[in-house]
Amino acid sequence: MREVKMENTHPRDPKKTYGLMELVKGTKPTVGLKPDKMVFTWPHVLIREMIIFVSVSALLLVAAFFIDAPLEAIANANLPPNPAKAPWYFLGLQELVSYSALVGGVVIPGLIVTVLILVPYLDRKKVGIGIWFAKERALANSLFMLFLVVMLILIIVGTFFRGPNWDFVVPWEAVKGH
C-alpha cells in the first residue's frame, strides 16, 4: 500500500464540508473490513491439496508393496468357518446381533442412523462452532464420544475376543492353542 499525493489529484474545495480522506493503492476493495483474515484459494488451498494427494498416494503405494490384501481359499458353501465374521466395521453390529437379532441387527442400527441424521436439527444453538471440544458443547461432545467408544469396544470384542460359536475367547490364549 502506498499513499498517492491527494493534493495534486483531488484538490480540497474549501466550500465543501466533506472531502476525500485518503487514496490507497491496492488490488481489492477493503472498505469497512477488519484486517484481512482470508487467503486466496490459489495457491494456499491448492498447494495443500496437492501435498495431501501426493502423500496419501505415496503411503498407499508403500503399504501395497509390503502388506498383501488377504486372500483365502476359493469360496465353498459347504465349508463354513467357525465363527464366520462380517467385515470389521460391521463386527460391532454382529456382536449386538449375538445378544438379540432384532434389537442388535435392526432396531439399534436404525436408531443410530436416524439420530445421526437428526443431530443438526436437534442441536441448533450457535455455540462452540469451529472450536474443538468447546466448553459450551461438553454434553453433546461427551455423548458422541461415548457413542464412538462403545462402537469401538464392540468392534474390538467382535474382532479379537470372539471364537468358535461366538464364544468369548482371549486372543493370546487362542494363539497358544494353535
Place this chain on the structure above:
Amino acid sequence: MDLKISAVKTYLNDVFRSIFRYGKMPRDAEGQSFAVFNNLFLHIHPVKVTRHSLKPTYTFGLGLISAVLFLVLIFTGVWLMFYYIPTVDEAYNRMLDLRSSTNFGFVLRNVHKWAAEAMVVFVILHMARVFFTGAYKPPREFNWVVGVFLLLLTFGLSFTGYLLPWDQLAFWAITVGTSIAGYVPVMGEDIRSFLLGGDIVGQEALIRFYVLHVVILPGLMLVLLGVHFWRIRKDGGLAHPSENEDASAGGGE
C-alpha cells in the same frame, strides 16, 4: 530467424491462453480469483478461504484425505475391471492371476484394498471432527445429513466390494452380513433375497454386488460428493468461530 522464433512463441502462447486464460502462475488478486472461478475443476472451491480453515490442527485434512482415497479407489477400481470377471468360475482365478501373472497386479489389488479400508476409517474420523467442532450447526445442517448418507454409501461400497474376490473370507462375511438384513420384521427375508438374488450367496449375488459396486454406488457417491463439496462453499466455507452467538469471545483467526 529471430522474427520467426518470436512468432512461434506468440502462437504457442496464444494456444496456451486459449486453454488457461489467466496465464501460468497468477500472482495478483485478479488473476488468482479468475484462476479459480474460471476453471470447471477448481470452481468447486471458494475464491478465498479463512486462515482458520487452513490450520492443520483444525481439520487434520480428514475430509480431503477421504476424497483423495475415493479418487484412488476409482482409478484402481477401473483398472481392476480390466482383469476381473464377475462369475463364480472366474472371479477367484482372476485374484490368483493378479498375484502371479499380472505385472504389478498385486500392488494394484493391494492399493485398492488398503485405500478402501482407510476410507472407512477416515470418513468416520472426518465425521467425528465435524461433530467435535460443532460444524453441523446452522447453516450447515443439511451438509451433515448429506455426510451421513456418504458414510452409508462408503459402508455399502466396502461391503459390496468385499464379496468380489470370491474367497472364503468374502463368501462367509457376506453370508453373515446379509443375514442381518433377514432379521427385519415381516419383510426381512424378502430384503435378503432381493440383495442376494436367491437364498444363498451365489452367482446372482455376485453379479448384483458387482453392478452395485462398480456402477450404482460409485455413481451415487459422485453425485452426493458433488453436493457435499458445493454446499461447503455455499454455506460459507468451513465453520468458523466468528459464527458463534458470542463471537467476540470466540478466538481463532
